[in-house]
Amino acid sequence: METNTNSGTNTDTIWIRAGRVLDPATGLDGVRDLWIRDGKIEKICMPEEWREGQEKGQGENPDGAETGCRVIDARGCYVMPGLIDLHVHLRDPGQEYKEDIETGGRAAARGGFTTICCMANTSPAADSPETIAYIREKAARVSPVQVIPVGAVTKGLAGEELTDMAALKAEGIGAVSEDGKSVMDAALCRRGMELAAELNLVTLAHCEHKGMQAGGVMNDGEVSRRLGLPGFCNGAEDIIAARDILLAEETGARLHLCHCSTAGSVELLRAAKKIGLPVTGEACPHHFTLTDEAVDGTDANFKMAPPLRAAADVEAIKRGLADGTLDCISTDHAPHAEFEKAKGMREAPCGIVGLETAVALTVSELVRPGVITPMQMAEKMSFNPARILGIDRGTLCEGAQADVTVIDPEEEYTIDKESFASKGRNTPFHGRRVHGRVKVTIVAGTPVFEA
Ligand code: DOR
Ligand code: ZN
Numbered sequence: 001m002e003t004n005t006n007s008g009t010n011t012d013t014i015w016i017r018a019g020r021v022l023d024p025a026t027g028l029d030g031v032r033d034l035w036i037r038d039g040k041i042e043k044i045c046m047p048e049e050w051r052e053g054q055e056k057g058q059g060e061n062p063d064g065a066e067t068g069c070r071v072i073d074a075r076g077c078y079v080m081p082g083l084i085d086l087h088v089h090l091r092d093p094g095q096e097y098k099e100d101i102e103t104g105g106r107a108a109a110r111g112g113f114t115t116i117c118c119m120a121n122t123s124p125a126a127d128s129p130e131t132i133a134y135i136r137e138k139a140a141r142v143s144p145v146q147v148i149p150v151g152a153v154t155k156g157l158a159g160e161e162l163t164d165m166a167a168l169k170a171e172g173i174g175a176v177s178e179d180g181k182s183v184m185d186a187a188l189c190r191r192g193m194e195l196a197a198e199l200n201l202v203t204l205a206h207c208e209h210k211g212m213q214a215g216g217v218m219n220d221g222e223v224s225r226r227l228g229l230p231g232f233c234n235g236a237e238d239i240i241a242a243r244d245i246l247l248a249e250e251t252g253a254r255l256h257l258c259h260c261s262t263a264g265s266v267e268l269l270r271a272a273k274k275i276g277l278p279v280t281g282e283a284c285p286h287h288f289t290l291t292d293e294a295v296d297g298t299d300a301n302f303k304m305a306p307p308l309r310a311a312a313d314v315e316a317i318k319r320g321l322a323d324g325t326l327d328c329i330s331t332d333h334a335p336h337a338e339f340e341k342a343k344g345m346r347e348a349p350c351g352i353v354g355l356e357t358a359v360a361l362t363v364s365e366l367v368r369p370g371v372i373t374p375m376q377m378a379e380k381m382s383f384n385p386a387r388i389l390g391i392d393r394g395t396l397c398e399g400a401q402a403d404v405t406v407i408d409p410e411e412e413y414t415i416d417k418e419s420f421a422s423k424g425r426n427t428p429f430h431g432r433r434v435h436g437r438v439k440v441t442i443v444a445g446t447p448v449f450e451a
Helices: 048-055 101-110 129-142 165-170 186-198 222-227 234-251 263-274 285-289 311-322 358-367 374-389
Strands: 013-023 028-037 040-045 070-073 078-081 083-088 113-118 146-152 175-177 202-205 255-257 279-283 404-414 433-443 446-450
Touching: 013 040, 013 374, 013 404, 078 374, 083 101, 083 358, 083 374, 101 113, 101 129, 101 433, 101 446, 113 374, 113 404, 113 433, 129 146, 129 165, 146 165, 165 186, 186 202, 186 234, 202 234, 234 255, 234 263, 263 279, 263 311, 279 285, 279 311, 285 311, 285 358, 311 374, 358 374, 358 404, 358 433
Parallel strands: 013 070, 013 078, 083 113, 113 146, 146 175, 175 202, 202 255, 255 279
Antiparallel strands: 013 028, 028 040, 078 404, 404 433, 433 446
């Protein structure tokens, strides 16, 4: 896989040669050339065309020298619509020592993402039009990828009073969420969903019952008992997933279950879909890659909410991804500073970074072992998140904005946290051997990352 720039006349044109083009919108899965011009997908054609044309003396030059365009040799690579992450913590405003919109945006580009949604648990929370405007304006200036702010459901994420969601929407939020917690007052949660439904905003639900979570720092089970650490039971997730599904049915709201980690929440989502409710769900790479057996009791890079669960839960997540119950793979990218994670399992904050490891873990754990197909990967990391947000992305259709991700599924390497563009180094995957390297990320026709 090589890229070269020819300093010709036609620098706005990119020719992605002979990759495996995967477009869930049309069902196309085949080796094609993809042409980008003026920020848009211009055409997708059989790679034979230039060869045949050459023989007839009328094809474009395969190295681009004659056309002056940029050529990306994508042989052996997946060419997907730009990846979209519904679940990112950018920490900006207020906690820029952990991450900021620029470093988070660069981490996204490096991870193959062209659009990311940033969660509302900043400082101040993303609960006012001013804060939403700040995020949007800063992102437009410094982020190489598109950033869609998520608005808070309640003011200050305090669970007491709803935000002015209409005003937040006018400033550009793409969804609402209380992520980091649930709105524990069911009546208020219901009113929030009603309001979101009126505004046609999806509610992204972090399902965690505060009382049942009960100070747990890892999954409740044999491992937590062996380590003597307080556990966090599956029921704390399942009870809120069930409640929120019921509230979605009552209010007609579109509900999306964030970071499903339990067999129970997958089963609830399956049942909700079966009766036709507009409920969707996501899983994170750490929840299909690791179990609580990975927790050693000291390293807080294995601490996140929801926690790493039991093997049966991991199997249920994989089944849910395979059969379409789980619509998306999102990262829950949650950067924290080294000194914070050094506080140990009991005291350290929850969360791990994920933007720069998601593609490799998805390829290594799901695609290569045949749990999901490459097309399903494109659905779950691009097409479905776009549909859930209701945005005009996630496709390689001719005329669409040219957001494109090129991935080499065969390339093997070792994850190195020191290479991250993110300020966060809090990953449990440092040193892990993986397959699947993001080679090029293109936003609106401009390469924003190249390996
Ligand atoms: O592990 C987590 N970290 N889970 C969350 O829901 C919030 C996130 C954070 O903001 O650090
Ligand atoms: Zn969350």
